[in-house]
Amino acid sequence: MGLAPLMFDRLAAAKEYEAMAGHNLMDCIECGSCAYICPANRPLAEAIKTGKAKLRAKKK
Numbered sequence: 001m002g003l004a005p006l007m008f009d010r011l012a013a014a015k016e017y018e019a020m021a022g023h024n025l026m027d028c029i030e031c032g033s034c035a036y037i038c039p040a041n042r043p044l045a046e047a048i049k050t051g052k053a054k055l056r057a058k059k060k
């Protein structure tokens with residue numbers, strides 16, 4: 001799917017939600033595997049959920 005969880009984490013921290021969409025954020029199924037295996041223990045799933053919520057809120 002071309003997803004890049006670390007990119008999502010960085011873009012969410014920078015509040016660059018549109019850029020997250022540009023990296024296929026909405027194709028993520030939120031399985032949590034990336035957060036589970038992250039050696040740096042980054043909250044990747046949280047960043048993804050935040051990005052999706054912000055994008056959905058913008059569309060309303």
Ligand code: SF4
Nearest residue numbers: 028029030031032034
């Ligand atoms: S939550 Fe799952 S589908 Fe989404 S980026 Fe992480 S590993 Fe991929």
